[in-house]
Amino acid sequence: MDTPKTNPSISPFEDEPVFIFMNGLSPIKPMKSAQISQTFSSGSFPSPPRVFTSPHLNCFKEPRFLRSHNPLATSRPEVSSEDLNKFQTNEGTIADSIHSYHNSSESQENALVGIPVADDSVPLPGQHTEFSAEIPQALKYNNYGNPGYDPGHETNPLLGLHGEAKANFAYVQESFRIDPNERELLNQGFSLFDSKSQESEFKGWRRWDNSVSGDTDLFFTNNATLKGLMQNPPVDRSMPLISQYGLKDNRPVEQKPYAEFVTRRRYLNFKKSNLPRKNSDDHLKLGSVIHSDEKSLANEKQLVPAKSNSSSPKCILPGSGLDLEAFEGLKLDKKVINNDKLSCGIPVSLPSCTSSLQFFRSHEHQGALAMELDSSVFGSQLAEDCSPASDSTIGEDFNQNSPRKKRQARLRKFDAAETGGCKGCKCKKSKCLKLYCECFARGEYCKDDCSCQNCYNKHIHQDIILQTRKQIESRNPLAFAPKIVTSSPEIGIDPNKTPASARHKRGCNCKKSVCLKKYCECFQAGVGCSESCRCEGCKNTFGRKDGSNSMGVEAEPEEETEEREKADAGQKLGKPNTLLSQQPKHFQAVLEEEMPDAVGLRASDRSPTTCIKTSSPNGKRISSPSCDLIPSSRGGRKLILQSIPSFPFLTDHDNP
DNA sequence: GAGTTTGAAACT
DNA sequence: CAGTTTCAAACTC
Numbered sequence: 096m097d098t099p100k101t102n103p104s105i106s107p108f109e110d111e112p113v114f115i116f117m118n119g120l121s122p123i124k125p126m127k128s129a130q131i132s133q134t135f136s137s138g139s140f141p142s143p144p145r146v147f148t149s150p151h152l153n154c155f156k157e158p159r160f161l162r163s164h165n166p167l168a169t170s171r172p173e174v175s176s177e178d179l180n181k182f183q184t185n186e187g188t189i190a191d192s193i194h195s196y197h198n199s200s201e202s203q204e205n206a207l208v209g210i211p212v213a214d215d216s217v218p219l220p221g222q223h224t225e226f227s228a229e230i231p232q233a234l235k236y237n238n239y240g241n242p243g244y245d246p247g248h249e250t251n252p253l254l255g256l257h258g259e260a261k262a263n264f265a266y267v268q269e270s271f272r273i274d275p276n277e278r279e280l281l282n283q284g285f286s287l288f289d290s291k292s293q294e295s296e297f298k299g300w301r302r303w304d305n306s307v308s309g310d311t312d313l314f315f316t317n318n319a320t321l322k323g324l325m326q327n328p329p330v331d332r333s334m335p336l337i338s339q340y341g342l343k344d345n346r347p348v349e350q351k352p353y354a355e356f357v358t359r360r361r362y363l364n365f366k367k368s369n370l371p372r373k374n375s376d377d378h379l380k381l382g383s384v385i386h387s388d389e390k391s392l393a394n395e396k397q398l399v400p401a402k403s404n405s406s407s408p409k410c411i412l413p414g415s416g417l418d419l420e421a422f423e424g425l426k427l428d429k430k431v432i433n434n435d436k437l438s439c440g441i442p443v444s445l446p447s448c449t450s451s452l453q454f455f456r457s458h459e460h461q462g463a464l465a466m467e468l469d470s471s472v473f474g475s476q477l478a479e480d481c482s483p484a485s486d487s488t489i490g491e492d493f494n495q496n497s498p499r500k501k502r503q504a505r506l507r508k509f510d511a512a513e514t515g516g517c518k519g520c521k522c523k524k525s526k527c528l529k530l531y532c533e534c535f536a537r538g539e540y541c542k543d544d545c546s547c548q549n550c551y552n553k554h555i556h557q558d559i560i561l562q563t564r565k566q567i568e569s570r571n572p573l574a575f576a577p578k579i580v581t582s583s584p585e586i587g588i589d590p591n592k593t594p595a596s597a598r599h600k601r602g603c604n605c606k607k608s609v610c611l612k613k614y615c616e617c618f619q620a621g622v623g624c625s626e627s628c629r630c631e632g633c634k635n636t637f638g639r640k641d642g643s644n645s646m647g648v649e650a651e652p653e654e655e656t657e658e659r660e661k662a663d664a665g666q667k668l669g670k671p672n673t674l675l676s677q678q679p680k681h682f683q684a685v686l687e688e689e690m691p692d693a694v695g696l697r698a699s700d701r702s703p704t705t706c707i708k709t710s711s712p713n714g715k716r717i718s719s720p721s722c723d724l725i726p727s728s729r730g731g732r733k734l735i736l737q738s739i740p741s742f743p744f745l746t747d748h749d750n751p
Numbered sequence: 752g753a754g755t756t757t758g759a760a761a762c763t
Numbered sequence: 764c765a766g767t768t769t770c771a772a773a774c775t776c
Contacts, residue, residue, distance in 0.1 A: 522771065530760055531770045570761085604758065613773055614757045 519545030527552035528563045530574060535560075538575060576600070579620045598638075602627030610635035 519542050522532045527550045530536045534545060534552055541552040551559050567574045580600050599617040602625060603610060609632045613619040617628060623638015624630055633640040 520771080525760095525770065529770080531772090533772080536760095567760095574760090606758075608757065608773095612757080614759090616759075619773090 519543075520547050521545070522547040522550070524549075526550060528560065530567065536575070573600075578616060579622055597622040598625040599627065603630050604628070605630040605633070609633060610639075 520527060520532050520534045522545075525531045525535075527535050527541050527545075527547050532541075532547070532552060534541045534547075539552075540554055541547055541550045564575070578600050579597050597620070599620060599622055603615045603617045605615045605628075608614040608618075610618050610624050610628075610630050611634050615624075615630070615635065617624045617630075618635050618637065621637055624633045624635040624640040625638075626640065628640045630640055
């Protein structure tokens with residue numbers, strides 16, 4: 096593979112034909128041009144998988160999308176080259192551009208389906224290019240959970256794009272769609288971003304009006320994505336048509352089974368700009384010039400010397416060799432470390448583009464999804480709830496009449512009530528890099544309201560976080576997987592109840608709490624104990640291990656009654672119902688079909704018959720991945736209550 | 752708010 | 764894999 100010669104000041108991509116095309120792309124002009132049957136209304140826009148998938152992370156998709164999830168089965172609207180021609184750009188049609196691009200010598204190399212696009216654009220180890228620093232971090236760590244991702248192949252998240260894993264690397268689409276309401280706000284002069292840092296974060300991204308949809312599709316995306324889209328078009332209704340067509344002779348191409356397309360659909364945080372703009376074009380110019388951020392990028396890359404403190408013991412991440420000491424004292428909010436290598440020699444490229452949102456998911460997502468699921472999604476959290484970056488309360492002030500906003504508000508309200516808000520952690524010793532840390536375990540960054548000490552679970556330590564995460568996952572691939580699974584699609588019926596069929600995947604091990612306190616993960620999640628539990632004296636209100644039921648179906652034991660009475664009393668006093676409040680803190684409904692195969696789990700492999708009982712005679716757990724999901728009792732579809740990072744992220748799947 | 756209890760996570 | 768230790772949340776006072 097020839098590494099493109101790079102102009103030190105220019106991204107290695109940019110002299111490529113596709114970028115010539117793309118640079119002429121973003122006309123930032125109102126659409127409403129051609130009307131085509133295919134639309135991408137906010138309601139139909141599927142929530143994308145998270146950027147950094149861990150097993151549970153990219154599960155969260157709206158059901159609507161799931162129905163046609165199989166990309167190969169996705170009905171693809173017949174779009175002719177004329178349709179493609181409707182993608183108007185400043186310099187001709189997109190179809191023209193694509194055609195032109197793919198007739199180029201370079202495109203000939205990569206146009207074949209299945210060829211990763213990253214190869215010619217990804218720096219090799221040590222080849223820390225401008226581009227490397229420029230692309231969103233999410234692009235670098237997109238391997239987890241890709242359908243074609245070989246977990247055994249990748250050893251280090253930092254090598255996501257740098258090492259051998261890149262053989263499996265397709266690309267991650269990063270874009271976010273601006274829905275009609277949001278666009279209206281944009282046009283009214285509201286800022287797309289809520290901070291300067293966010294602005295700079297998305298510099299280089301461009302606005303793209305998908306006029307073909309005939310609807311309201313306005314996307315923000317980045318060049319890497321566009322390049323990927325054109326080289327490796329997905330067959331996916333969530334993608335703009337440009338991504339579905341146009342590869343060869345303007346004809347649809349085969350779906351790449353392992354390509355992962357993550358749409359960063361952010362929840363926009365609209366704030367009135369200081370200087371209201373008359374049109375969004377002006378406002379969005381910042382995103383249309385790819386080099387516009389070079390200066391800031393250079394600034395960002397200023398090396399921040401690690402504080403030398405020889406007196407303190409080195410803190411090495413077990414197993415990783417990561418020297419946290421190198422980061423000690425780097426409590427930078429704005430600074431970006433440019434330690435190309437940590438003491439362990441692992442190249443580190445800290446994000447310059449990643450958002451302040453969250454680290455694993457594609458942020459976006461959550462709010463959008465939650466909306467689609469309506470407020471009936473129990474316990475779901477809008478990622479924004481915890482995220483200043485995605486706090487959309489301001490935007491909510493406007494457009495209050497929008498059904499979407501209303502639903503959003505309802506969800507938030509419910510969420511806050513049912514989850515007790517996003518209570519921060521109080522970790523003292525774990526640096527918030529272990530599962531002890533609830534924030535970390537949820538895939539969230541620690542927040543302002545956390546009272547943790549020596550916290551590394553911050554955006555600026557994203558690399559460490561990912562490294563640690565990988566390490567944990569290497570020990571237990573399902574460490575970040577949802578703990579609660581359910582077998583029936585009752586989610587959404589009653590937002591106040593966890594589905595009765597939901598169970599803790601691994602079960603609890605309670606000895607003294609008799610599963611009646613929140614020490615018990617089952618109880619805390621609001622689910623009954625199951626055979627997977629090794630609890631003693633189980634009296635779980637939500638269902639006991641012995642199968643006796645819950646929630647008043649059977650006579651409640653005294654303790655249970657007391658517990659309920661307390662809860663009821665609390666409710667009467669205006670306190671949250673303790674039982675309800677003890678429901679899952681961060682669980683949300685996920686369709687099991689959406690579980691990635693990141694850990695080698697395929698739906699077909701999860702048949703009930705392959706499920707092995709998970710308790711050993713001595714009570715220790717025997718983990719069987721195939722048992723992680725309870726077979727649906729209603730044929731096929733399974734639902735999972737997923738531990739969700741409530742984020743801000745900008746967030747990604749795959750996870751951050 | 753401090754101290755205790757608890758069980759998951761991490762470690763050996 | 765089993766026993767032990769560490770950890771932080773939940774709980775109690």
